[in-house]
Amino acid sequence: MNSEPHHVVVVGAGFGGLEFVRAIAKAPVRVTLIDQRNHHLFQPLLYQVATTSLATSEIAWPIRHLVRREQAVTTLLATVNGVDKENKRVLLSDGSRIAYDTLVLATGARHAYFGHDEWEEFAPGLKTLEDATTIRRRMLLAFERAERETDAAVRQALLTFVIIGGGPTGVELAGTIAELAHATLRGEFRNIDTRDTKVVLIEAGDRILPVFRPDLSDYAKSALERLGVTVELGRPVSACDATGVVFGEQRLAARTIIWAAGVAASPAAQWLDAEADRAGRVVVEDDLTVPGHPEIFVVGDTALAKRGDGRPVPGIAPAAKQAGRHVAATLKSRLAGDKARRPFVYKHQGDLATIGKRAAVIDFGRFSVTGWLAWWLWGIAHIFFLIGLRNRIAVALSWLWIYTTGQRSARLITQGRQSP
Amino acid sequence: MNSEPHHVVVVGAGFGGLEFVRAIAKAPVRVTLIDQRNHHLFQPLLYQVATTSLATSEIAWPIRHLVRREQAVTTLLATVNGVDKENKRVLLSDGSRIAYDTLVLATGARHAYFGHDEWEEFAPGLKTLEDATTIRRRMLLAFERAERETDAAVRQALLTFVIIGGGPTGVELAGTIAELAHATLRGEFRNIDTRDTKVVLIEAGDRILPVFRPDLSDYAKSALERLGVTVELGRPVSACDATGVVFGEQRLAARTIIWAAGVAASPAAQWLDAEADRAGRVVVEDDLTVPGHPEIFVVGDTALAKRGDGRPVPGIAPAAKQAGRHVAATLKSRLAGDKARRPFVYKHQGDLATIGKRAAVIDFGRFSVTGWLAWWLWGIAHIFFLIGLRNRIAVALSWLWIYTTGQRSARLITQGRQSP
Incomplete structure (x- = not known):
């Protein structure tokens, strides 16, 4: 028996990386889990932080706490900036290197502006907790500025919120945002009526939710x-x-613009010097390995995997x-000696999206659910998928409160410029 | 009858300013409440945000939400940077001016370094939500860095936390912090034992809690x-x-230092060109007015008021x-025509402080309570003083969780530099 156990380095503790670590932890391996954040983020609910419904800590958990019982797992807070495939080493930004036997890259995606990076300043996207608190701050500041604005046109631009991407x-x-403006904030301002708020969703295609029926x-x-x-x-x-924004021939004056139109994979393809698609995703074999490197796997948003x-x-x-x-x-x-190739077969369970606090759409392919029933199914499913009893109770309480009172508890302007 | 109601401008929506507004709102006045933040902060629990026990939104509320039902009150998010006493106007940082009939300054205090402002960079203080998340980030990053540090002396400095001020x-x-290191984080690191953490409280005087018995x-x-x-x-x-820090002849190597040694009042005394004490507090008359200006009141940490x-x-x-x-x-x-001077008589209800999650000291003057009973009294009192049922439930849940599991839910490293 080998005295040094097989060493797996996992980069990224999002859904893919964390699920891998949990599934492998009892095998005869040593695992090093590297992330540049100290927390795993429940991204499906990130928009609720941006829109003041949830607190940051309700959807984020310290990574090392999630794997604390797995003695084989060491968690490192570090930034990876390269991979030395020949010598099987991960390169960290502080210059150090970590040797691996197997590498799993699960580094996710960032929002992308497709050749218009200059738009990011005006239209922030939503991928991290900081993105969410930035959008929250800008949105809440727009209402505060509108309250003090005397020019009617500027006031209307401050009360216009554009979301790019359907x-x-x-x-x-x-x-x-529509609910926040029309219900939550209503009656709290003296010089503006927040019901005058315009929320505009711009989608380049001919329908929103294009992956749905x-x-x-x-x-x-x-x-x-x-x-x-x-x-x-x-x-x-x-x-x-x-x-503001220009779409088609139309110019729309708006002081708050949010980008939800596209993402690009993390730079993992560059680290690997591997083939990537336009969105930066690594083109992987059907078993999720990098061509020519069976010891390197890529999972999640960083990989371009194919369905049947x-x-x-x-x-x-x-x-x-x-x-x-x-x-x-x-x-x-493999560790048990079975070298057979195992293609990944993705099972699509459905698509879902909520519309405010009373409706949702769920597309299960064969059938679909809409309206309040879909909203409740969506809510129950998300509470189920949250990690830990503590956060399940906290999020359920937050939602119950919003549902019954319309009030949102995280209306904080923090960091950055505080006042207009 | 005058068609323009008496206009009161209140600067600062901390405990003093908010309490004033609530008490005056039904009187025949118009009130403008100005704060440079959008939220009222429950400062007595701010240390719990810094130490990962509570989320920011559990101890902060949007000011305009708190006074939404008072139609006479207009809330403004704005920064005051001066007062024109002669023309009775408050000056805002954007150049605009707001006329007042009566002015109430309740602008609080900031931590002060008493001639050593250069220490702030190394020893942040705790007054705002950003201060709390900064301390939280530094503290959690110190453990993360210690996990990767190979030099034993540096590792010990990373695991040494100094609090200045008793x-x-x-x-x-x-x-x-001691509980966090010795209980909450225990077992989650692989290269360090967090029980090796040193927490040092430095007090210049001959005892901690000097205002207590x-x-x-x-x-x-x-x-x-x-x-x-x-x-x-x-x-x-x-x-x-x-x-690190030097105290007496001793040098103590420490990478995380927190300042809890002193505060100075906001610059209100400068705005007023009024007499102030060494800590910047405005010397007020016994009715809390500024000498020579019965239309200007100063309350809270900004005022130097006297007891009997x-x-x-x-x-x-x-x-x-x-x-x-x-x-x-x-x-x-006064508005009812009674111009008699009303001296402020402060009633001291007691002093209290908690020590971890099992003990507290409460000094009521005539008698005192210590230990777990004091802790429970402290906890119940603070939940009572929190604003709104929503936050009372949330904080009670957070404390119950910490009390029973030792786990803290807000262990997030956000903003600023994320990884070591």
Whole structure:
């Protein structure tokens, strides 16, 4: 027996990386889990931090706490900036190197502006807790500035919120911001009526929620419109600055713009010098390994994995978790001496998106659920997927409170510039 | 009858300003409440945010939400940077001016370094939510760095936490950090044992909690020592830098230093060009007005008010609230035509401080309570003084969780540099 156990280095403790670590931890391996954050983030609810519904700590957990009982796992807070494939080493930003026998890259994605990086300043995206508190601050500051603004046109621009991108995140942001403006904040200002707020969701394609069935897209559009959201379809945004956006021929004056239109994978493909698609995802073999490197796996949003019909595996939490479990199973087989190739077969469980606090759409493929029942299913599912009893109780309490009172508890302007 | 109601401008929505506004809101006045933050902060529990026990949103509320039902009150998020006493105007940082008939300054205090402002960089203080998340980040990063540090001396410096100042905040920080290191984090690191952490509380005077009875100071010292805190008395800190502190003749290597030694009032005295004490507090008349300006009141930590025996009114929440209520009563009398001077008589209800999660000291003057009973009284009192049922439930849940599991839910490293 070898005295040094097989060493697995995992980069990224999102859904894919963490699921892999949990599945492999009891195998005869030593695991080093590296992340540049100290916390695992429950990204599906991040929009609720941005829109003042949840506190940051309700959707984030210290990574080392989540794996504390696994004695084989060492957690490192560190930034990876390269991989030396020949010598099987991960390079850290402080210059140190960590040798691996097997490498699992699960580094996720960032929002991408597709050649318009200059838009980021005006239209922040939503991937980290800091992104969420930045959007929260900008949104709340816009109302505060509007309260003091005497120029009617500027006031209307301050009360106009544009969300670019009609996927689930865009839909969820738009619906919640409309509720915040029309219900939560109503009656708290003296010089403005927050019901004058315009929330505009801009989608370049011909329908929102394009991965859903068309009738569900129509339902979601109607549900958003009932909440007071204006849905603009078929015209991509062509300009974006501090005073508004241009889409099609139209210029819309808006002081708060949020980007929910696209993501790009982390730089893992560059570290590996591997083939990547336009969004930066590493083109992997059917067993999620990097071509020519069976000891390197890529999972989650960083990988371009394929479904049976050739379509890419979507960049959602269940897909990353399935991939993490699959890689753990593959590695366990290998360590047991079974070198057979195990292709990853993604099982799509459905798509879901909420629209405010009373409606949601769930597309299970064969059937679908909409309306309040879908909202409750969505809520129960998300509380179930949260980690730990403590946060389940806390989030359930927060939602119960919002549901019954309309009040949101995390309306804080913190960090950055505080006052107008 | 005058068509323009009497206009009261209140600067600062801490305990004093908010209590004043609530007490005056039903009187025939118009109120403008100005704060440079959008939230009222429950400062007595701020140390619990710094030490990962509570989330920021559990101890902070949007000011305009707290006064939403008072139609006479307009809330402004703005920064005041001067007062024009002659023309009765408050000057805002954006150049605008707000006229007042009566002005109430309740602008609080900041931590002060008494001629050593260069220490702030190394020893942050605790007054705002950002201060708390900064201390939380530094503290958690120190453990993360220690986990990766190979030099034993540096590792020990990373695992040494110094709190300067033995008042209630210093005592509460020291006790909670000791619990965090010795219980909460225990078993989650692989290269360090967090029980090796040294927590040192440095107090220049000859006992901690100097405003308490001497036997209670002794009790608190023993209780801290039982938690593993080293209490250093009688030697003031004479130097402070990135690698440690010097007190008396001793140099102590420490990478995390927290300042809890002193505060100075906000610049209100400068705005008023009024007499101030060494800590910057405005010397006020016995009715809390500024000498020569009966239309300007100063309350809370910004004022140097006197007790019957000549000692200053302490800078604690109950004192600020009493002052706010007193000024509201004075103003109501004046508006009713009664110009009699009403001296402020401060009623001291007691002093309290917690030591970790099992002990506290409460000094009621005539009698005192220590130990677990004091802790429960302290906890119940603080939940009672929190604003709103929502936060009472949330904080009670957080404490119950910490009490029973030892786990703290807000162990997040956010903002600033994330990884070592």
